[in-house]
Structures are given as structure tokens and as C-alpha cells.
């Protein structure tokens with residue numbers, strides 16, 4: 120798959136943009152604050168309907184404009200697939216092939232993206248929320264049903280927390296409604312967990328050997344799921360449901376006392392170890408970077424294996440950060456197979472020949488010109 124065309128209207132610092140891209144490597148050059156990241160972010164948004172930089176869609180609308188439009192044409196399975204997103208202050212609309220998709224789970228997955236950004240280190244160093252978001256986004260784009268179950272889970276979780284707050288206030292709370300809501304929560308939590316466990320197996324199978332290679336065969340990466348409750352990664356959907364029900368029953372009083380849901384996928388985390396030491400705690404800056412890089416590189420192959428088509432790669436200001444060995448590793452992994460967008464302030468920092476023959480675009484204050 121590759122993106123043929125991108126159109127922007129009143130999006131971030133872009134008033135109007137319509138460009139066609141090369142199906143191999145596209146380099147976006149520009150000084151700071153001209154719109155390089157915004158441009159790559161637009162491609163990301165076209166895949167996920169939301170940004171990785173903000174949870175507030177309103178920030179995407181150009182200042183003083185009413186709405187923002189991000190659209191494009193994806194070439195996939197020998198045909199053109201028009202994608203379109205409109206962000207109003209009240210909400211957003213997503214269209215595939217000019218047809219509005221009522222559920223996000225029906226939109227996400229059409230376009231697959233793997234992004235490398237300076238923020239990637241938060242994947243290792245940041246809060247559990249960063250890692251849950253990572254797994255949710257990556258898994259969502261290859262498994263639309265995951266997006267559905269996660270969305271339902273989050274909706275019911277809110278209701279359940281609200282209910283627990285109400286029960287907290289009461290002398291002798293009636294638990295009938297709580298039991299119903301807990302059952303609904305479990306129905307989706309079990310799918311979310313099952314999805315994550317399956318995904319972790321895939322992620323490990325790709326990321327661990329890649330990590331070994333880019334650490335010059337010196338380091339072994341281990342990835343663990345740290346659940347907020349006792350779980351068996353080999354469990355079936357039924358097992359998970361039973362186990363969740365058991366554990367919710369056990370902590371019912373405590374949850375009412377605390378007025379919130381204490382266990383479930385919204386409290387889980389991922390742990391990374393290098394040579395059996397936790398990277399977040401003991402890893403050097405270099406080891407943290409290598410871990411993040413291996414996780415992202417793994418996505419490329421993982422998506423290809425699951426979807427049958429390579430994702431589109433976005434490299435926002437990260438290439439010049441990598442040493443020559445890692446730069447070469449990355450660029451040879453994508454060579455000729457993966458449409459890639461590279462942003463940089465200075466192309467001289469990137470020596471690889473892939474970059475020398477790329478299509479060049481310059482961005483100045485939200486205006487892009489092909490070089």
C-alpha cells in the first residue's frame with residue numbers, strides 16, 4: 120500500500136494543500152516550526168482518525184477556522200481508496216470511498232502506519248498509559264474488532280466507575296445493577312485481554328530477534344505483560360471470563376469502598392527487560408532507544424505478515440538521531456518495499472543512498488513545494 124495523494128484544508132498550520140507522493144521514499148525538508156511534523160501527523164491521522172500528539176481533536180483545526188479536513192488517496196490491492204476525515208468542533212466524520220463510517224472500528228485498519236517519532240522513548244520510559252496506548256493502537260490497526268471491544272470496554276468502565284461512586288455513598292448498597300454492569304465489562308475485557316496476549320506473542324517473535332541484531336548480538340530483549348490481576352496468557356476466552364468474574368467478586372467490597380474499578384486492561388502494563396534487567400529502571404539511554412527502535416521495526420514485518428501488505432513508514436526527525444549502523448539497518452529493512460516519509464531539518468545528516476534518490480519536498484510556513 121502507498122499514499123498517492125494528500126489533501127489538507129485548515130488543518131494545523133496548513134490552509135490548503137494538495138500533493139502527490141512518490142511510492143518509495145519522500146523526504147520533507149524544512150526549518151523548525153514550518154509544518155514537517157504536522158504533515159506526517161496528518162498521514163497518521165488518516166490511519167487512526169486521531170493524533171498521537173493530542174487527545175483533543177480541536178487542536179487539529181487551524182486557528183480561527185471552523186473545521187479541518189484531512190483526506191487522501193491510498194493505493195491498495197490494485198485500486199485507489201479515497202479516505203477522508205473532517206474535524207468539526209463538535210466531532211468528526213470519517214469516510215472510506217466517500218461513504219461515511221459510523222463506527223471507528225470500521226474505518227481504522229484501511230491504512231496501516233508505523234511511525235518513528237522523538238516521543239518514542241516514552242514507550243520505554245513513560246507511564247503505563249503510554250504503553251497501553253501503544254499496544255492499543257498497534258493492535259487496533261490490524262484487528263478492527265479489537266477497536267470495537269476496547270471502545271465498549273471504556274464506555275462501560277466509565278458507567279461502572281460512576282455506579283461504584285454512587286454505591287460508595289450508600290449505607291446498604293443494592294448490588295444487582297453492579298453485577299449486570301460487571302458482567303458487561305467482563306464480556307469486553309476478556310476480548311481485549313485475549314487480543315493483547317495474541318498480539319504480544321507476535322510482537323515478541325519479531326521484536327526479540329531484531330533487537331538482538333541491532334544490539335550487535337549482545338543483548339536479549341524480553342517483553343512481559345504486567346496485568347492488574349492474575350492472568351494466564353495461554354487462557355481461552357472462557358477461562359478469562361471466569362477468572363475475571365472470580366476476581367471481581369473477591370474485590371467487590373474494596374471497589375465500592377474506593378469507588379472505582381481496580382482491575383482490568385485499563386490498569387495493565389508492559390515491561391521490557393534487557394539481559395533480565397528492566398530497561399525503564401536500569402537501561403541506558405542507548406538501550407532505551409534500541410528497545411523502542413526494535414519494537415517499531417518489528418511492526419513493519421508484523422503488519423506485513425498479518426495484513427499481507429507493508430505499512431507506510433513515518434520517520435519524523437529521527438533518522439539523523441541514529442548512528443550509521445542503525446540508520447543502515449532501518450533503511451535496508453524498508454528498501455524498495457515500504458513507502459516512507461522522512462522529515463528532517465538538514466538532509467546532510469543522512470548519508471544513505473536511499474535518501475539521495477528520494478522525492479524531495481520543502482515546507483515553509485505550511486506551504487509545500489516539490490524540489
Ligand SMILES: Nc1ncnc2c1ncn2[C@@H]1O[C@H](COP(=O)(O)OP(=O)(O)O)[C@@H](O)[C@H]1O
Pocket residue numbers: 130131132133149150151152153154155156157158178179180181182
Ligand atoms: N491548530 C493550529 N493552527 C495553526 N497553527 C498551528 C496549529 N497547531 C500547530 N500550529 C503551528 O504549526 C507549527 C509547528 O509545526 P510542526 O509541524 O510541529 O513544525 P516542524 O516543522 O518543526 O515539525 C507551529 O508554528 C505551530 O504554532
Ligand SMILES: [Mg+2]
Pocket residue numbers: 155156157436
Ligand atoms: Mg517536528
